[in-house]
Structure formats: C-alpha cells, structure tokens
Amino acid sequence: MGFPPVHYGGLMVYATDLSKEQLKMGHNVIMLMPGIYNGKGKSKIKFFKVQEKLPVYQIINSHPVNLSGIGNPSDFIKEKKENNYRDFLKKNNIEILHVHSLMGFPKELLDEAKNLGIKTIFSAHDYFGLCPKYRLFKYDGTLCNDFNEGKSCVLCNYEASNRAIKSRNLLIVFPLGYRILRKTYQLFKRSSRQSKKEYAEKKYYQKLVFNENKAIKFVEFRRYYIKILESFDFIIFNSSVTKNEFSKYINLNKLKYKILPVTHSSIKDNRNVINYKPLINGKVNFLFMGGLVKGKGFYDLVSILNEIKKTHTNWQINIYGNYSGINLDNFDNNFFKFYSKYSYKDLIDIFSNSSVLIIPSKWKETFGLIGLEAFSYGIPVIASENVGFSDLLEDGKTGFIYKEDSENEHLKKIIIAILENPYLLQEMNKEIKRIGFKYTLKHHVNEIILCYKNLLEEKL
Template identity: 30%
Template sequence: MKILHVSLGLPPYRTGGLTKYCMDLMLTQIEQMNEVVLLYPGHHQPGSRSYIRKDRVEQGIQVYEIVNPLPVSLMGGIRKPKKFMKTSHMDHYVTFLQEINPDRVHLHTFMGIHRSFLEAAKSMQIPIVFTTHDYFGICPKVSLLDSEGGFCNDYGDGAKCIDCNRQSYRSMTLFLMQTKYYRKWKNSNLIKALRARMKKTITDKEMKKKVVPKTTIVPVNPKLAREYGMLRSYYIDMMRCVDYFHFNSTVSKMIYSQYLDVKGEVISISHRDIVDQRKIREFHTKDMPLRLTYLGPVDTYKGFFLLKECLDHISQTTNHLWHLKVYGGGYVEQTKEDQSRYSYKGRYGYEQLEEIFNETDLLIIPSLWKETFGFIGLEALAHGVPSLVSDYVGFTDLIQDGQNGMLFQPNSHDLIDKLLIVMEDREYLSQLNRNICTMDIHFTMDQHAKVMTDFYCSMKNSKLYKDHLTLGVMH
C-alpha cells in the first residue's frame, strides 16, 4: 500500500506528540513493506504561487514540501483569520497526487494545508483519513480553552475568539518561524532564549488575568468576530472532505461529533520508543515524602497551575510529606517555601524517562483541555507507575479508576481529595502498581501499524471492526 501522510514536518524542526506519532507510524509502515510519502507545509517564497517541491528522502520516507503554504500557528493562536483562508489553485495538487498516486491520504493536521489539496484528493477518489491529534480548525488555539482557562462550549459566533487570540503570534513572527533560517537555527541558544522570553511574557499575562478583575469592557469588533466565524466554517468544510476519522480516544470522538457528522473509529495510539518495562515497585511509608512527578509544559492548559494551587493548599492545611518534580519547558517564580516542595528540572529527553519514573511514586496529568490522548500516561503505564489523570485526557480510555490508576474531575476540590487519598494510604499505590503489572495491554508500534493498515483497508468497503478497549486495537 502507498500512503501519503500530511503532517507538520520532521524532527528536529517539528516536535511533540503529533510529529512523534506520525514519524514512528511511517517508519513502521515502511518496515511492513508499505511505501510512504510525507507532505508538509514549508517555507514562504514571496512573489510566487504555491507549489510542491521534492525535499529529500529521510529513512526511506519520500519527503515533499509545500512552498507558500497557509501559515502554521502551532499553539500560538491566530490574529488575522483571513490569512488562514487564502485560496490556492488545485492544479499543482492534482499534478502532485497523479505523480505519486497514493492509495490513501493520512492527514495528521489541517495546519498550513489549502482546502484545494483535499478537494483534489476527493476529485481523484483517494480515500482520506484524519487522526485527531488536536482541535485546530475548530479552535484557533488548538485546545478549546477560553480566555479564562475554562472549556469553550460556545465561541460566541467568533466574538470570544478575539479575546483568546489577542496575544497570538504576529504575522511576521509566523512568517519567520516558517523560514529555512529558523528551521536551521531553531535550537540555537539565541532562538531558545527568545522563545523563553516570549513564553514568560505570555505566562505572566495569563497569571495576571487570573488575579486582576476585569475593570474595562473591551468592545467587540464585529468584523473580526465574523472572520473568526468564517475561519471555523472554512475548516469544518475541510473536515467534511475526510472519509474516515481516526479518533485517538473517546474524548476526541466526543468533541468532533459535536461539530459535524463524523464517520470513523477510536484507535488508541503508541510510538516506537515505548517498551514494556513494568515491574513491582516499592513505596515509602508516610514518614517519607511522596514522590510526585509532573511531565509537560508549565502552562495553564496543561493544568500545572491548578496542580500547584492544590498542592499549596495541602501544604498549608496538612502535615503530609510530599515533593513535586517538574519536567518541562516554561517559567514560574519560586518562593523560598516553593524551593523545599518543588524541583524544576527543565526540559527532559526521552532517554531520561526510565530514571525519572524510577524516582516517581505517582505521575500527575492535570490537563484542563480535552487532551486527545497523552503519551506520557502510556509511558508511565509501560514503567508500572500509577498515574492520577484528569478525566479530560484521552489516555483515560486505558485507565480503570481505582484499578490501574486514578481519575479526577479537573477542579481543585476533586484533585485535592484524590491527592490526600494517596498521601494517607501508600498501600493504595502499591495495589495500583500490582494491577498495572498484570493488566493485558500491548505497547508495540508494530501491532498498532497493522491495525492502522486494517483501518485503511476498511475504508474501501466501510466495514469497520468491533469495539475493543486494548491499545492499538479498534474500539
């Protein structure tokens, strides 16, 4: 089978769960004797039309670049919706598809992709599958969180998008981030320092918004609100070009089903670096600090500040011993008291996970957004580490509350209650660990890739498979 994947690009230029999953799936599909092609939104070349050029061959993957794509905002938001709805002629996409002649198109994102690409694939009757890594297209900031940090059920016909995207990247920033020069120097110390400074500014404004009441009502710009409404309609129309949705969790299926009539299946995901390393662990008694771990960006949407608020409350109202290690990018100011309770370790590499989990009693995943999956939870399972997970996280498909992990509703009351349970009863963690070690679960990417091949084949005759709640198996 010949599969055309459409993604944001390849490491190290692009990172994150979407890129990791796409890359690992492609490599495994090649090992299983499939032919794989990747198309990604590349750089801008002022003064010319959009076109596709052959980039290179990477580990057996034929890589093609869209020159002059739509802007790629990642999680930075959208200030000017019209720039994300520009049209492009279909002819160069038709020519490209005729040249490579794929059996399936597998979309991992709509970012940077013109609607005419999907229209070209539809006109040629090439089946299209889309993996729901996030909510871009429905939400300009990807997460479906409003400006107050709550879940966005109503975008006010675009009016609420204005406030959410007020601090979004400027057009020139997006342009520079898609240049060949940025791609080359992205991981230089200078660019890292600039990104950290930008992140600190945004974080400070978000925290200020939480503690300072609104005193001025900013009038809504009706023209801009309409543009955000048009933007959502534009991408919903693109989604209607998809033949089958690959939902990576029941959470993502629930969300997408609210916005359009979807056809597809839930298939939990994996990646090539996950290896079954489950083992029986020893947990200290209450006279020793409970070793808590948070892995992810120090950011509101990931629930970090909710977690810190809850732990600070426990510290002020109880004598329980605990310490939280924080691994991930982001900025936070520390008090002297914080320094005794929190350790900020900065970004981590995958090769560090075994050591990190060996020093972890409980992993906490406190996401406030409807996270479509969450690889870090799967990685904890693979090491036999219990996790306390927000029920907004798609990974909870693999958790039986109180059996192989703990779930909580993403509010301070429930999170505090669940944290106190494990702080007061360390044997509870031991039982969770034993249950994890005996649960029937498959971690291999090889198995998942085979299921995806079956899924591709099922698109031809619309016969999908029965429900199974096992990793890498349709359910």
Template identity: 30%
Template sequence: MKILHYSLGFPPSRTGGLVTYAIDLAHEQAKNGDMIYYLYPGKINFLKKRAYIKKDSANSYGNFQAFSLINSLPLPLFGGIREPNDFMANANKDCYFNLLKTIKPDVIHIHTLMGLHKEFFEVAAFFKIKIVYTSHDYFGLAPEPNFFYNGSNYVDDNSIKKWIEISKTALPTWKLRIFQFNSYKTIKPFLKKISKLKGVKNKKFTKDINYSNEKLRKFTLLRNYYLSIFGYFDFYHFNSTVSANVYNKFINIDKSEIISISNAGIIKNSFKLKEKNNSGKLRVGYIGPYEKYKGFFEFLKLTHMTGKKVEYHVFGSNEKIKIPSKIINHGRYSRKNIKKVFELIDVLIVPSLWNETFGFITAEALSYGVKVLTSNHVGSKDIIDRSFIFENINQVPKLLLNLNKYRLIRPKTINEHYVEIKKMYKKGN
C-alpha cells in the same frame, strides 16, 4: 499499501505528540513494507507567492519519502488567527494534482489541518482517494489547536464572537510565518513570552473588542471554510473518548472509531508496577510545560494538601518560576533520559485543564511501571485504572492513599498500534 501522511514536520523544528505519533507510525508502516509519503508545511519562499511541493531528500530513505509544502497556509501553533483571509488563501491545484497523480496513494492520513489548503482535499476527492483523519488537535473547530484561551476551556462557548475575541491577541500573519523559519526552535521561547504578555493585556481590554459586521462576516467564512474541509474526510480516527466527544459536538460524523495511540518510546517492558523506593516517601511527579492549560498550577496546590511523607518533583522547563519550596524542580529534561526521569517518581499526575486529545506521557509512564492519575480532561484516561481519574485536584490526596489498589493496564506498543491502524484503513470503504 501506499500511504500519504500530512503532519507538521520533523524534529527538532517540530516537536510534540502529534509530530512524534505521525513520524513513528509512518516509520513503523515503512518497516512493515508499506510505501510511505510524508508531506509537511515547509519554508516560506518570499520570491514565489504560489505554493509548491519540494522533495525532502534529507528525511527520505527507501520506502519513506518526505515532501515539503513550500508557501503553505500560516501555522497558528498558538494564539489564534488575526486575519481570516490569510487562512483561506487560494492555492494553484497543480502542485497537489501533480503530487497525487504521481504517487497514487491508497489512503491519505491527515494529522492536522494547519498549513494545508482546501485545494488539496478537492484534488484528493477528484482522484477518489480515501482520507482518514486523526484527532490530535482541534484546529478548524477552533481558531487555535487547544480550545483553551485566557485560562479557560471554551468548548461550550465556541461562537464567532469568541473567535473574534481570540483574534485580538493573535499574532499577525507575518509573525506566524516565523514558525516556518529554520531558526524557529531558537526563538520559540521568545514568541511564547509575547503570547503570554498579550494574553495578560487581553484580560484588561476585552471590552474594547470590535464586533463589526465585517469582522463577523470574515470569521463566519473562516469557520465555514474549515467545516467544509472536515466534510472531505471518509473516516475519523479519534485517539480518545475526550477528542471524540468534542468533535461530535460540532460535526455530524458517520464513520469513526476510537483507538488509543502509541509511539516508539513506549517500550515493551515487563509492565510491572514499580517496587517501593527506599526513601520511605511517596514520590509524586509532574512532567510537561509549566502552563495553566496543562494544569501545572493545579499540581502545585497538592503541596498544601498532603503530609511530609510525600515528595514532589516537576520536569519540563528551565524558565524562572515561583514554586513551593516542597517541590524539587528538575527543569528541562532530554527525551533520551526519560528512563531516569521515571526512576525518580512513583506516581505521575496529569492534571490538564484543556480537553487533551491524548497525552503520551501517560502511556510512557505506564510502560515503566509508574502509576498514573489523570484529570477527566485527559484523553489518555482511557488507558488507566478508571478508579484513579479525578475531576478536581482536591480529590488527588485521597487517591494517593489508595495506590495499593492501583491496577496497571499495559499500554500498546507502536507495532501493535500499526496493526490496528492497518485494519482501520480498510473500514468505511
């Protein structure tokens, strides 16, 4: 089978669950004999305004061929959209026409809408190529990927006025273009600091938002632009019940399936629960960004709810932050050392406040025999013992007392998931 994936790129320029999944699935498909094409938004060429596609030889091999989309649409990786017109810019269909005519894929697998022109989908429809979409983020339904703004989830308040409110603190397009520079990974922490500062200012000046008829018109056009793109998809692959519920709230979907996902880091261990450690303490951990949307500050509250026999560990960031003295802050960790991270904890808490579409850290922890408790906002709650899903962080201490009843559900490997996806491609024809 010939498969064209569209994702955000390759590490180290692009990281995160979406990128990991798309690359690992594509490599697994290539390993099993499929011909893989991998398209992603690349650099900005200021000397040429038109979009064009360039072969990426550095990331290509045999039956895995990578292509870079030069001068893609802007990438609102965080912070929303300030100028709608920049995200609806027309592209010459020739670059997409030539690519699809040349490679003739049997299926196109879309992992995000960020950066891709509507013309791509129009050309795919012209060639009658099946399009499958995996719900890694919410961009297109919302003006940013997470449906989370100013410390709260706005799934139930997704109005045009909310889009305009978010635009007030969004970065201008020229700054978003920095995401496509080779130096992006170096300056990413700086950009996030700017985003946080702008968020603080927004809390003070929300009354000053301009809801002019012109702005309402532009953002209405923008939302309709992306809703029309969703109409080109032949099949929706929801990676969790959480993402399925959000998408079904906004789109009429005929053909879909909920299939939890995997990656190459989820190893085929014995999948046995860890033995009790020798310290006599229960070691509880948090792994991820030290951000509100991830529930980090909810996790910190646990130190005031449990006794001395519980030890807390956090992993994920080197930024200076005030945390309770009871917590051991390990800072940033390397993916290469993930096994050592899981050796230091007995229980992982995933307390996200946003509607997290999945959350690979859950599956990875389970594969090392670590018990996992998740909030009901976390997509990967689908793969844990349902008795250990919580609605509020206040429920966690009681759950920790019942860990002897924890039932480990074995997470799937990437090869097992590859078989699922292969069957899914054949559905909905």
C-alpha cells in the same frame, strides 16, 4: 507539520514513527508538510529532502502555520486554484491520503484526492479547525465551551501576529542559523521575562476589544474547516475526549470514525524493569511532567498541595518542565523539586523515583502520551477526566480518574487518600502488571493498516 527544528511534540513523533513502521512493512510512504509561505503565486508540492529514510515534500504557499494564533483568518482559508496537487497525487500513485493536522492543509488537496478516488483519513491530534489556537482553551484560562460559531475567537486571537509564520519560513530554509540567533535572543530576554509577565497579562485583558468585522471572518474560518472535516472518508480519534469535543461541532452521525489510542516507537512493555515502591525514602513521590501553565493544571495542583501540606507532610512532588519563567522562591523546596526538561532516555530514572504521575489538565487534552509512558513502566496515574489517556485507566484499579470541579475537591480527596494509605498504589502497580499490554507501535500500526485495507475495500 514537519521535522525538528521546524516542529516538535507528540504529533511529530507519532506521525514519523507511524510512517517509518509502515515503510519497514514494505509500503510506499511519502511525508507531506506545509512549507514556505509568502501568500503569493501558485501553490505547489515540491520535494524537500529525505529524512530518516522518508521522502519529505513541502506544500509551497499552502495555508500559513501559526501555533500562537491567527491575526487574519482570511489568510488561512484562501482558495488555492492554481496548484499542482492533482499531478502530485497521480504521479505518486497515492491510494491513501492520511492527514494528521489541518494546520496548513488546503481544502483543494482533499478535493483533488476525492476526485481521483483516493481514500482520505483524518487523525485528530488537536482541535485546529474548530479552534484557531488548537486547544479550545480561552485567553482567560477557562475552557471554551461556546465560541459563538467562531465570533468569540476574535478575543483569543487579539494580539496574534505573523512573526511565527516568518520564523517558520526561516527555520525551513536556514535551520541552524535561525536556532543560534533565537537562542541568543532568548538568553538576552530571559532576565526581564518574569518581572513583566503579570503586567503584560493584565494589560492584555484590558486591551481586548470586540471587532465585529474580524469576528465574521472567524465564522467563515470555522465553516471552512468544518466542511473539510465532514468531507473525509474516515476519522480516527485518539480518545473519547477528542471524539466528544469534535461531536459538538461536526455531525458524526454522517461520518465513519473509530477511537484508537496513539503510541510511539519508544514505548515498550517495561512494567517489570523497575522495582516499584509506593514510598521512596518514606515519602510518596508525586510526578508532574509537562508545561508549567494554567491549561496543564499546574497552578491548580500547586494550590492543592500547598493546602495539603498543612496536614500531610509525607510527600514531595518532582516537577519536570521549563521553569525559566517561574520564581522558585515562591515554592517550599522541602516539597517542590524542580527539574529541567527531560528526554526519553531519562524516563527510567524518573519513573524509578516516582510513586504516581498526576495529569491535572484543565483543557481537553486529546490524549497525553506521558500517561502511557508511565503506564508502560507500571506507574499508576491520576488523570483528570479532561485527559484522553483516561480511556486506558480503570478508575480505582490502575489509577484514578477524577471529575473536574471549581474547588478541585475531587483531586484533593484522591491525593489525601493516597497519603493516608500509600499502599493503594502498590495494588495498582500489581494490577497494571497483570493486565495485557497492547500499546506497542507494531500493534498500533497493524490496526491503522487494517483501517486502510477496509477503507480501500469499502467495508467501513
């Protein structure tokens, strides 16, 4: 998807760290990202720059990239008949085409690779292709379990525009200047954001109108990407949650695949670095890290804790995330402690002051690297069954996995059980330290390379 400031997040970190480690091992690696898009003329792969010792190429006029939704699905499935994809693949003697997202990915590139006998792998980090907004989470804050072959996507993408596509073009061409202008604009708008938030959300729901013609285009969009997915030689799912969601829409019985948890270069075995204590200043210190949004389960968690504090007061929750759009006056500061965004160097201090991490996602989170980061420091984790990281937990021994229910009773019971016996967490910390730690980048990359080798030898 590109390097910062074009793209941030776990996918960028993972794909970059994987490539850098492969380069260290002596492999020839090229990074390829969707580039400038204007929708006109030939699509071509062109050298962009060298970043972190990796040669980076961009696909000019590939499909557009818009993380906030799709206004016109036809733009995202246009044929790229005029292209130089074949020449690029042959010139660079590509043996493996490893795709990490279908955003901006043209079907013709996959077709050319297969025509040349190049092996193709897809690593599923998000749900784009199945979901235009890549999360399978609806506009009304509920899971998307049936999008009617794509027709229902018209509602979630009702107000999507091309602004993000234009902004991305500017970031690629003029990164520093664009960031300065954007920061100035955000500071100007921030003061009025909160007061308008609830009104805008209510107005959005009232405006929704089903457009049958556009709905048919979303059906075509879905079929286009499902065809791409079913054409890969091999698929790597980062969790059983991801695999299960994809299996609802593509036929895995006809595909070769593997479940392989992800990691990144900064994750080390730090389980004995901090002196773990379940109680800090006499309290259980819960930890929440991430977006303060419905999909991440933040507001459900707040609701549960507000109810629990009526009977149990031996706790506080440390919240790390962007709280600029939230009115902190609505939170009891004796219990709710807000901190700004964090960087990786802050983690040792954050985890040293934490009893247990809570990942209460409402959407089907494909993995959740923050869970593995906590694990690497010996911190127990409470995770929703919606979180892919829960694959690595042993329920009741290294953490808790709870079932989703409409009243959040399962999560509430776990939190109360911890507050009534905090030393459950001490035993979990001991168990985390006892088991083997096989989640370093080097170990992971060796598994990826093995997938490549087996695929090249057609053993898979």
